[in-house]
Amino acid sequence: MTTASNTVRTGTVLPVDAARTAMWTFVVANAVIVEVLFVSAGAGKNGVLTVAKFFGLHAALLLLFQLLLVARLPWLDRRIGMDRLTVWHRWVGFTLLWTVLTHATLVVLGYATLDDASMGKTFVALSGVPASLLGMLAAALIVVIAVISTRGLRRRLRYEVWHGLHLLLYVALGLAFVHQLQETTTFTSSAFATAYWWILWLFAFGALLTGRVVVPLWRNAHHRFTVAAVVPESDDVVSVYVTGRNLDKLPARAGQFCVWRFPGHNHWWLANPFSLSAAPGPQGLRLTAKAAGSASAGLRSLPVGTRAFVEGPYGAFTSLHRTRPGALLIAGGVGITPVRAMLEEEASGDVVVLYRVRGEADAVLLDEVRHLVALRGGRLHLLTGRTAEIGASPFAPESLHRLVPDVTGRDVYVCGPPAMTAAVLSALRDLRVPARQVHAERFGLA
Numbered sequence: 001m002t003t004a005s006n007t008v009r010t011g012t013v014l015p016v017d018a019a020r021t022a023m024w025t026f027v028v029a030n031a032v033i034v035e036v037l038f039v040s041a042g043a044g045k046n047g048v049l050t051v052a053k054f055f056g057l058h059a060a061l062l063l064l065f066q067l068l069l070v071a072r073l074p075w076l077d078r079r080i081g082m083d084r085l086t087v088w089h090r091w092v093g094f095t096l097l098w099t100v101l102t103h104a105t106l107v108v109l110g111y112a113t114l115d116d117a118s119m120g121k122t123f124v125a126l127s128g129v130p131a132s133l134l135g136m137l138a139a140a141l142i143v144v145i146a147v148i149s150t151r152g153l154r155r156r157l158r159y160e161v162w163h164g165l166h167l168l169l170y171v172a173l174g175l176a177f178v179h180q181l182q183e184t185t186t187f188t189s190s191a192f193a194t195a196y197w198w199i200l201w202l203f204a205f206g207a208l209l210t211g212r213v214v215v216p217l218w219r220n221a222h223h224r225f226t227v228a229a230v231v232p233e234s235d236d237v238v239s240v241y242v243t244g245r246n247l248d249k250l251p252a253r254a255g256q257f258c259v260w261r262f263p264g265h266n267h268w269w270l271a272n273p274f275s276l277s278a279a280p281g282p283q284g285l286r287l288t289a290k291a292a293g294s295a296s297a298g299l300r301s302l303p304v305g306t307r308a309f310v311e312g313p314y315g316a317f318t319s320l321h322r323t324r325p326g327a328l329l330i331a332g333g334v335g336i337t338p339v340r341a342m343l344e345e346e347a348s349g350d351v352v353v354l355y356r357v358r359g360e361a362d363a364v365l366l367d368e369v370r371h372l373v374a375l376r377g378g379r380l381h382l383l384t385g386r387t388a389e390i391g392a393s394p395f396a397p398e399s400l401h402r403l404v405p406d407v408t409g410r411d412v413y414v415c416g417p418p419a420m421t422a423a424v425l426s427a428l429r430d431l432r433v434p435a436r437q438v439h440a441e442r443f444g445l446a
């Protein structure tokens, strides 16, 4: 497996800050252009319709921004991380919902006032106008997607069902585009407006197509990933070794994850994210999965030679974000996978590893972790026992400080179950570890 030297940044612009600045600049610049277009297009047929148009234009902008957030563009993903991007996507999604509902309500109210008719009658009349009908259908789909994405429903639905329904967003997008095109005032208020909206839509669709279709198809055609070995690590954990062509050209880093499909073994729509559990290199990739449901449990019976369709690598849980020479790597349970890979990649620098498990028998890849820590002259603390039995959480601020007294001077990487990760992040805040030194990977996307 390969090694890469530590990248320690001091005083320079952090990659995450560069990406955030680029995103904010994009959002603010486009918001300003849209305001200018709104003002220069003049008022609507009445005051209510003018405000409705304002919300409609911003709904279009939010919809296009949503596409960029999920486009999985490698440059953004490596700097911000898919977990954070999907959290933003979620919040922009709910903002979009309220913007669309306000736009639709104001359109109906505006025409009802204009025609001196009831809102019900106006709604029915507007649904007979093709441009309005398309807008209504897009709005209805956005409402459906928002409802299934509320935490309560989202938890009850199988991931694949929720994801399949969520893809209705693309239908909503197509309808919204034609609605905006037919509704004329925005696209045709000036030559600049026409050019601007066409460029923006093409850019957003182009980004989505590139990140979600072109890059994955090209990488899979180029690398031809194949299962080379399947090795049980314990009763419920298995490692899958994947080989391929030209893997030295795959831009993967330790700590990242891929979305894996094994079409000959599973249904093609089953795609699961698993971190690389060894540093990627020309000889291959490895994932290590704990059985959580049918897809992860089924990896145990994956035949050698099965073709794999691999999307990624994704994620910002890497040494690209190192700011200090010393690192503290904290893993809980199967959250050891990206940490194990990072240990291999990090050829230099002082490292401490905290590995939280119920008992030593549950510590997956423990021998490898011990070996790599010893190789680097680092320190490993295996933290066993239930919190109730050992009295206090090892991740309470005072316990963490006792274990790693110089924690504030280190980069801290944490990957584990949600409750453990939250406890560690809270302790790090209490200990005043600068936020730029804290990096977390969650085994769940928003």
Ligand SMILES: Cc1cc2nc3c(=O)[nH]c(=O)nc-3n(C[C@H](O)[C@H](O)[C@H](O)COP(=O)(O)OP(=O)(O)OC[C@H]3O[C@@H](n4cnc5c(N)ncnc54)[C@H](O)[C@@H]3O)c2cc1C
Binding pocket: 159, 257, 271, 272, 273, 274, 275, 276, 288, 289, 290, 291, 292, 293, 294, 295, 296, 297, 334, 337, 338, 442, 443, 444, 445
């Ligand atoms: C970035 C990331 C890295 C991960 N790395 C590892 C790892 O190295 N080792 C490991 O054992 N587990 C890892 N996981 C968790 C792993 O993805 C899930 O346990 C697995 O997908 C469960 O699938 P299943 O069909 O077996 O179980 P299910 O019962 O279908 O799912 C169990 C849980 O996993 C979630 N899940 C299922 N499919 C997906 C998907 N495509 N995308 C996001 N969430 C999904 C479900 O919402 C549910 O909460 C990681 C998750 C993420 C998001």
